Structures are given as structure tokens and as C-alpha cells.
Amino acid sequence: MYRANAVPAVFIVLSALALYFSGLSPSFVASEVITRFIRDGVMVLALVIPVTAGMGLNFAVTVGALAAQVGIVLAVDWGLQGAAGLFAITAMGLGLSVVSGFLIGVMLNRVRGKEMITTMIIGFLATGIYQLVFMVGYGTVIRPANQEMMLSRGIGIRNMLDLAPFRNIIDTIWVIQAGPLEIPLFMILMVLGAAGLITYLLHTRLGQQFKAVGEGVEKAEMLGIDTRAVRIKAIVLSTVLACLGHIIFTQNIGMLNVYTAHMNTDIFACAALLAGGASILRAHVGHALLGVLLFHSLFIVSPQAGQNIFSNAALGEYFRTFVAYGTIAFALVMSTRGRGSAG
Amino acid sequence: MLTVRGLKKRFGNTDALRSVDLHVEEGEIHGLVGLNGSGKTTLLNVLFGSAVISATGGYGGEVLLNERPVYLSSPARAIGCGIGMVHQEFALIPSMTVTENVTIRRERVFAPTAILGRDLALMNAPANRRRASSVLERLGVRLDPSLRVMDLTVNMRQFVEIAREIDRDDLRVLLLDEPTSALNYGEVQALFASLRSLASRGVSLIFVSHRLEEITTLCHAVTVLRDGEVAGCFTGPAYDVDALAECMIGHHVTRAQRQGASRKGSEALRLEGFSVDMPGERINGIDLTVSRGEILGLAGPSGHGRPAFGYGIMGMYPTSGRVFVDRDHIAPLNALAMISRGLFFIPEDRRAAGLLTDHSIMENIVFAAMQCKGAFLNTFPFRPLALEDRRHAHRFAEECVERFGIRCTGVHQKVSELSGGNQQKVCIARALAMNPGILMVSEPTRGVDIAAKETILHIFLDLHRGAGTTLVISSSELDELMRMCDRIAVIHEGRIFDVLDAEATETEFALAFSGERRVHG
Ligand SMILES: Nc1ncnc2c1ncn2[C@@H]1O[C@H](COP(=O)(O)OP(=O)(O)O)[C@@H](O)[C@H]1O
Ligand SMILES: [Mg+2]
Numbered sequence: 001m002y003r004a005n006a007v008p009a010v011f012i013v014l015s016a017l018a019l020y021f022s023g024l025s026p027s028f029v030a031s032e033v034i035t036r037f038i039r040d041g042v043m044v045l046a047l048v049i050p051v052t053a054g055m056g057l058n059f060a061v062t063v064g065a066l067a068a069q070v071g072i073v074l075a076v077d078w079g080l081q082g083a084a085g086l087f088a089i090t091a092m093g094l095g096l097s098v099v100s101g102f103l104i105g106v107m108l109n110r111v112r113g114k115e116m117i118t119t120m121i122i123g124f125l126a127t128g129i130y131q132l133v134f135m136v137g138y139g140t141v142i143r144p145a146n147q148e149m150m151l152s153r154g155i156g157i158r159n160m161l162d163l164a165p166f167r168n169i170i171d172t173i174w175v176i177q178a179g180p181l182e183i184p185l186f187m188i189l190m191v192l193g194a195a196g197l198i199t200y201l202l203h204t205r206l207g208q209q210f211k212a213v214g215e216g217v218e219k220a221e222m223l224g225i226d227t228r229a230v231r232i233k234a235i236v237l238s239t240v241l242a243c244l245g246h247i248i249f250t251q252n253i254g255m256l257n258v259y260t261a262h263m264n265t266d267i268f269a270c271a272a273l274l275a276g277g278a279s280i281l282r283a284h285v286g287h288a289l290l291g292v293l294l295f296h297s298l299f300i301v302s303p304q305a306g307q308n309i310f311s312n313a314a315l316g317e318y319f320r321t322f323v324a325y326g327t328i329a330f331a332l333v334m335s336t337r338g339r340g341s342a343g
Numbered sequence: 344m345l346t347v348r349g350l351k352k353r354f355g356n357t358d359a360l361r362s363v364d365l366h367v368e369e370g371e372i373h374g375l376v377g378l379n380g381s382g383k384t385t386l387l388n389v390l391f392g393s394a395v396i397s398a399t400g401g402y403g404g405e406v407l408l409n410e411r412p413v414y415l416s417s418p419a420r421a422i423g424c425g426i427g428m429v430h431q432e433f434a435l436i437p438s439m440t441v442t443e444n445v446t447i448r449r450e451r452v453f454a455p456t457a458i459l460g461r462d463l464a465l466m467n468a469p470a471n472r473r474r475a476s477s478v479l480e481r482l483g484v485r486l487d488p489s490l491r492v493m494d495l496t497v498n499m500r501q502f503v504e505i506a507r508e509i510d511r512d513d514l515r516v517l518l519l520d521e522p523t524s525a526l527n528y529g530e531v532q533a534l535f536a537s538l539r540s541l542a543s544r545g546v547s548l549i550f551v552s553h554r555l556e557e558i559t560t561l562c563h564a565v566t567v568l569r570d571g572e573v574a575g576c577f578t579g580p581a582y583d584v585d586a587l588a589e590c591m592i593g594h595h596v597t598r599a600q601r602q603g604a605s606r607k608g609s610e611a612l613r614l615e616g617f618s619v620d621m622p623g624e625r626i627n628g629i630d631l632t633v634s635r636g637e638i639l640g641l642a643g644p645s646g647h648g649r650p651a652f653g654y655g656i657m658g659m660y661p662t663s664g665r666v667f668v669d670r671d672h673i674a675p676l677n678a679l680a681m682i683s684r685g686l687f688f689i690p691e692d693r694r695a696a697g698l699l700t701d702h703s704i705m706e707n708i709v710f711a712a713m714q715c716k717g718a719f720l721n722t723f724p725f726r727p728l729a730l731e732d733r734r735h736a737h738r739f740a741e742e743c744v745e746r747f748g749i750r751c752t753g754v755h756q757k758v759s760e761l762s763g764g765n766q767q768k769v770c771i772a773r774a775l776a777m778n779p780g781i782l783m784v785s786e787p788t789r790g791v792d793i794a795a796k797e798t799i800l801h802i803f804l805d806l807h808r809g810a811g812t813t814l815v816i817s818s819s820e821l822d823e824l825m826r827m828c829d830r831i832a833v834i835h836e837g838r839i840f841d842v843l844d845a846e847a848t849e850t851e852f853a854l855a856f857s858g859e860r861r862v863h864g
Binding site for chain 2: 224225
């Protein structure tokens with residue numbers, strides 16, 4: 001427990017050092033951090049409930065991201081535009097993520113105690129199915145309405161889709177200028193709103209059931225809680241939030257890399273949550289919000305710091321990967337130890 | 344109200360219940376007694392639809408509620424039928440507060456948010472807190488409901504477990520599995536008052552206890568189980584403790600009794616200004632000396648610091664003051680240091696601190712001795728790589744099983760499959776394998792049936808007589824301490840209120856327990 005809370009401190013120190021060596025201006029870093037916060041905040045928040053319900057890190061947030069991408073591709077195919085288009089994307093994405101979240105929940109109920117590795121594999125599996133559909137299915141089984149997005153041979157979608165019709169639709173609302181910084185107030189409120197929603201849920205009876213199941217399925221069952229249903233609900237909520245998070249992410253970027261945009265969302269989201277001081281047994285909203293800020297601060301400054309110290313910007317890239325996986329590995333090792341001494 | 348006909352339950356090759364019949368009227372308090380392992384918990388688990396039952400193939404026979412047959416497939420189903428259960432091993436969520444545990448699944452919510460549905464409405468924390476406080480008050484306990492359950496002592500946890508069930512408005516049948524084994528006399532009386540008022544509201548109760556006096560004072564009728572069968576059923580005032588005991592055991596047991604005073608030697612254990620910061624059970628600045636070869640009892644109401652002794656000396660909670668073993672100052676306090684000085688402690692909470700429940704009886708008995716003392720090891724090839732001497736260990740474990748009458752299928756059976764009293768015997772056997780000079784035990788007979796209780800007390804007396812072991816016994820059973828000890832220290836509000844000799848009268852003890860001075864004169 002104490003060790004897990006030392007993680008944020010390590011991130012603060014590393015970020016401060018990297019900031020110093022990078023020579024980047026604090027206002028530039030701040031504005032980048034704000035951008036990352038609104039891009040990734042909801043995705044990280046999506047991880048909180050499964051941890052509370054004792055299922056560990058939900059690497060299957062990838063599936064939520066894929067649901068969002070399916071919605072986007074269909075919207076582009078059908079030529080939908082603007083706010084109405086974004087609404088349609090959200091509706092399709094959410095529908096798909098409720099269904100897939102339910103299926104994942106059912107699967108996880110069959111592998112109690114091995115949830116994390118299972119969610120990881122489910123993520124890979126879903127990626128495989130998704131790629132098959134859009135690389136091979138489109139243009140053969142599925143007839144696209146929009147020929148422009150197809151590869152020249154007529155089968156499969158192009159790698160990159162331009163999302164000009166949806167770009168920055170919501171993140172230009174209520175932008176205020178504070179000195180050199182642009183603050184997209186609406187988007188920040190949206191992330192905080194998601195945080196508020198989770199906090200609210202954790203203060204309901206359902207939240208109480210998540211906590212009880214998280215402490216021990218056997219005891220929760222003795223209390224008459226339908227533990228299977230509770231665990232399914234946790235995963236559905238997580239998948240839905242992940243889908244929303246990914247919609248926010250892509251409309252902010254303004255482009256969709258159809259086959260790879262969702263990759264690594266799970267790893268970076270998990271690492272960010274842990275950077276905020278969460279463990280795989282305990283996480284709350286504060287961990288998620290703090291974690292996004294800390295993790296992305298380090299991400300923004302490390303390439304430049306690598307360039308300045310070792311004259312090699314790629315080093316910063318490697319360093320990122322190292323930090324992301326390192327954080328996760330550290331959290332896994334620490335939490336197993338905690339469990340051993342407590343039990 | 345509740346009728347059970349021809350109930351059968353098998354665990355693998357053991358018949359836990361073979362054709363049990365039982366009938367409980369509305370508003371009746373029905374006692375259920377039997378030796379450890381006779382099937383009491385199994386019967387209640389069947390009636391509560393517990394997962395252990397369904398996971399091991401369900402049960403046979405018929406259960407009728409209000410003359411209608413029901414199949415109790417899960418706890419949710421049983422709860423839906425108005426059945427509640429106070430579990431022997433507690434169904435509490437340790438990291439949640441008392442309030443959260445008492446009100447779980449019945450949390451009060453803020454009315455305006457109730458339109459979101461039962462599960463999504465916002466919980467009303469102050470209302471839940473008041474509710475929890477009022478139930479606990481009805482049970483006669485003072486307890487801060489914002490404490491987390493993992494910081495509570497066993498008897499307080501017991502009350503939380505009971506409070507959760509009696510708080511239910513839809514309760515029709517309440518199953519209580521040894522709810523009093525962790526409680527002292529005053530607490531038991533308060534609990535009985537609550538149970539009687541529940542019964543007068545029309546709730547049927549099934550009450551399991553090893554203290555037969557409790558059964559005869561509380562229950563309207565009693566069913567005696569022996570080896571998974573009904574050995575007898577008593578109703579009305581026509582039963583007494585002796586009749587029940589004979590029916591349970593089938594033969595007579597001799598009561599353990601100390602023969603004359605012990606020969607006291609030099610100083611074995613001394614505490615100077617010893618304080619332990621154990622939540623809910625603090626002790627403050629205690630001075631105490633125990634002589635070699637003495638049997639010292641620790642008595643006193645719960646919540647006043649009695650359990651803090653053993654845990655403090657083993658260094659499990661922050662302490663101050665000084666501890667001497669054989670006149671040597673021991674610092675820092677930890678289990679290894681104490682064990683190497685020949686002091687061993689058997690805690691009251693055998694599940695949490697005592698036993699490796701997933702391991703076999705033999706492994707549990709020899710583990711500590713092997714790790715700390717190098718016992719049961721071959722000296723070949725050389726010391727650090729010594730191999731387990733399995734034959735020796737096996738022989739020792741079998742001897743213990745035989746001597747203590749541990750009921751099991753063999754020394755390789757998992758401890759988690761044993762009944763409570765037999766687990767306790769394994770704990771004691773493990774301590775004896777360490778061959779300790781000073782043995783501290785906490786609640787040695789908690790949750791143990793009357794036959795096993797005497798066996799356990801005999802084991803201690805034999806050990807004391809044979810090996811001259813110094814014993815410090817902490818117990819809420821005063822009767823037991825008076826039979827065993829040379830001196831009895833009464834702990835009150837974290838201090839030693841008085842040290843009485845075993846010949847003191849019950850009145851003197853009662854006064855000391857309530858913190859009142861004897862009037863000399
Ligand atoms: N989960 C289990 N697996 C195997 N055997 C069990 C299990 N639970 C209980 N038993 C066996 O069933 C019998 C009855 O046990 P139990 O109902 O716990 O007794 P009691 O509560 O009367 O002390 C015992 O012989 C015990 O070993
Ligand atoms: Mg039992």
C-alpha cells in the first residue's frame with residue numbers, strides 16, 4: 001500500500017528532471033498536458049470500476065475503443081456530418097460496447113481469478129476480428145456507400161480516414177484563453193463529469209456491491225449478492241466509458257488510423273492509472289485523474305530530454321515504452337506481495 | 344413455519360447429514376447442539392443455500408417453508424424467502440465500515456435520487472449510520488460505526504454480523520451458528536434479550552451453541568445432532584444440561600481440574616509499563632511478573648484490552664514499555680525473537696493468524712517447528728539443505744491426532760475441511776511441537792464442544808505437569824480459568840485491576856469485572 005503510493009512521487013521527480021533537461025517552456029508543457037488530459041482522461045477513468053469490483057486492470061478497454069472506431073467508420077461510410085454525425089457515432093459505439101461488454105463479462109465469469117490475462121487476450125482477439133472485417137469484409141460481403149474511403153483495389157478500407165466533418169466539434173466549445181494557455185473548459189468539465197459519474201456510482205447500492213464483490217466473491221455471495229451480474233455490470237460500464245473516451249480521443253486528433261488507432265490504449269491507460277497511485281486491488285477516481293496528468297507530463301518531456309542529454313530523440317520513445325510497461329509490471333509485483341502478506 | 348424432512352448431505356465420501364428431520368414453529372427459538380463435526384453448520388448452510396452446498400452437489404431431502412416446499416439453491420434465494428444467517432466464520436467485508444457492513448444491500452438512499460431505481464440511487468450515509476447505531480444499541484454494544492471491520496476484535500465483529508441480520512424487516516427465519524462463542528457473559532445476556540424480542544415478533548430462530556446452559560435458558564426446544572443424525576429432540580422444560588450432554592456424547596466426560604498449587608520457580612516473563620495500541624483493545628502501562636511453572640489466567644470483559652496481551656508481546660501492534668523473558672530484555676518485539684526464547688502464542692483468531700487452512704494437518708503441526716527450530720529435519724546432507732524427515736513428522740502428527748482425538752480422515756486432510764474444535768486442536772498440537780517453555784493461549788476453547796473442551800484443558804494440565812511449561816491463558820470462560828489457574832489477573836479498562844487467586848469467589852470476580860473495589864473489612 002505504501003509502496004503503491006510512492007509511485008506518483010517517482011513520476012513527479014522523473015517529470016521534473018526531464019522537464020529541466022528538455023528545456024521546454026512550462027507553458028508549452030502545460031498546454032500539452034491539458035490536451036492529453038481531455039484526450040485520455042475518460043479512458044483511464046474507465047478502469048476504476050473493474051478494479052473496485054476485484055477484476056484487476058481491464059485490458060479489454062481496447063474493445064470499447066474498437067466499438068467507437070466501428071461507429072466512426074460507419075458514419076464516414078454513410079456520409080454523416082457534424083454534431084448529428086457525432087451523435088450517431090456515439091449511439092452506435094455505445095450500443096456495440098454494451099453488447100460486447102456483456103459478452104466479455106460472461107467470459108470473465110468463467111475465469112475468475114484470471115481476469116487480467118483474459119481481458120488482454122480478448123483485446124487481441126477483438127482486434128483480429130475487427131481487422132478482418134474492415135480489411136477483407138468491406139468491399140466483399142459489405143458494400144460500402146462511400147467509395148473514397150476504400151483502397152484502390154476495392155477491398156478493404158484505407159489506413160487513414162480524414163475525420164474533417166467531425167474534427168474538434170466538441171473541444172472548441174467554451175475555450176477560454178488564460179495567458180499563453182488555451183483551456184477547453186467544456187472538455188475538462190466532460191472528463192470531470194465522467195469522474196463525477198463514477199464517484200456517484202460508487203456511492204450507490206451498486207457501488208457498494210462492486211466493493212463487496214471486489215473484497216471476496218464468496219463473502220459477497222453469502223450476503224445474497226448476485227456476483228456474476230455485478231461483475232458483468234462492472235465490465236459493461238467500463239467498456240461503455242472506454243468507447244466514449246475513444247470517441248473524444250479521435251475527434252480531437254481529427255484523423256483515424258483505422259487499423260492501429262486503438263492499439264496500446266489499454267497499456268497507456270493502465271500505466272496512467274497506476275502512475276496516479278492505484279494498485280490492481282484498489283483504485284479510485286483521484287488516482288485516475290492524477291495519473292493522467294503525471295504520466296503524460298513525463299511522456300511529453302521525455303523525448304526532448306532524451307534528445308538534449310543523449311542527442312537521440314528515439315531514446316525518449318523507448319523510455320516511454322519502458323515507463324509504461326515498467327509501471328504495470330511494478331504494480332503487478334507489488335500487489336501480489338501485498339496479497340500474500342495479508343492473506 | 345420451517346420443516347425439514349429427510350435432509351441428506353454428502354461431501355465426497357463423508358456423510359455430513361444422513362436423514363435429518365426438524366420442525367420450527369413461528370416465533371420459536373430452536374436450539375441445535377452436537378459435538379464438533381456433527382453437522383450443525385452443514386445443516387444451517389443447506390437452509391441458507393450456501394455456495395459450499397451447491398458447489399459440492401447440492402442436498403437431498405425436503406425443506407418446507409409455511410408448508411410449501413422450497414429448494415434453497417443460493418443465498419439470494421434463501422434471503423428472498425426471508426431466511427437470514429449469522430455465519431460461524433462471519434460474512435463481513437473487512438475493509439468496509441461497521442455501518443456499511445450492517446446496512447449492506449439495504450442501504451438507505453436519498454429520496455429524490457430514488458427515481459433512478461434501487462441500485463442507482465445515492466446512498467444516504469448519515470441515515471445508514473443512524474440505522475447501524477440504533478441496531479447496535481439494541482444489541483447493547485457501544486461501537487463507533489465508522490470503524491472499519493478489519494480493526495475490530497472478534498466479539499465486536501460477531502455483533503456486527505448479528506446486527507446485519509436483525510436489522511432486516513423481512514426476516515422470518517434466522518439461523519445463528521455459534522453466535523455466542525466469542526462473547527462474554529454480559530454480552531450474551533444482551534444478545535438473548537434481542538433474540539427473544541425477535542422471536543416475540545414472530546421470527547423463528549435456530550440457535551447453535553456449545554454452552555448448554557445458554558441452550559436451556561434461551562431455547563423452547565432442542566435438537567441434538569450426532570454424526571449427522573438426530574440423536575434426540577427435547578421440548579418444554581423437560582430437558583436439562585446433563586440430559587443434553589449425555590445425548591450429544593453418548594458417554595460421560597471427566598472435567599479437567601488442577602491438582603493443588605504449582606511449584607513456582609524463577610521469573611519467566613516480566614512486563615514493565617507495557618502498553619499496546621490495539622484498536623478497540625488498548626492496554627496502558629501494565630506491570631506483571633509470571634513465574635516459571637505457574638499457570639496464570641487473564642480474565643476481564645471484552646473491549647478492555649485482554650487480547651492485546653498476546654498480540655502485543657508478539658509485536659503485532661505498536662507497543663511501549665519493556666518485556667523481559669528470563670530476565671533478558673527483549674527488543675524489538677517480534678514473533679521470531681519470542682519463539683527463539685521459547686515463548687509461543689496461540690491466538691484466538693485461528694483462521695487469520697493461526698492456521699494455514701489450505702495445508703494438511705501434518706504440515707500445520709510441523710511447519711513452525713521445522714522452520715524455527717529445525718525439528719523434523721534430517722541432518723543429511725548438511726544443515727541448511729536438510730531434507731524434511733517425513734517419517735518422523737508423520738509419526739508425530741499421527742500421535743497428536745490420536746492423543747487429542749482430532750476427528751479427520753487422516754493427517755493429510757486439509758485443515759479447512761475440519762470443524763472448528765478440531766482446528767483448535769491442530770493449533771495446540773502445533774504449539775506443542777515447538778516444545779515451548781512459556782505458552783500463551785488466547786481463548787483455547789472458543790467454539791469447541793464440551794467433550795473437546797475437556798480434552799484441551801487436560802492437554803494443558805498434562806503439559807504443565809509433565810514438561811513444567813509456564814502457561815498464560817486468556818479466556819472469557821471464567822469457570823475454565825478457575826479450574827486451571829494459580830492466579831487470575833483481571834484486566835479492566837486497559838489495566839490490571841486485580842490479581843485474584845483461584846479460590847476467590849464468583850462475587851469477587853464479578854466486582855473486579857465491573858471495575859469495583861472489594862470492600863475490605
Ligand atoms: N467443505 C467441506 N468439505 C468436506 N467435508 C466437510 C466440509 N464441510 C464440512 N465437512 C465435514 O462435514 C462434517 C460436519 O461438519 P460441520 O457441519 O462443520 O460440523 P459442526 O458445525 O457440527 O461442527 C464434518 O465431518 C466435516 O469434516
Ligand atoms: Mg460448526
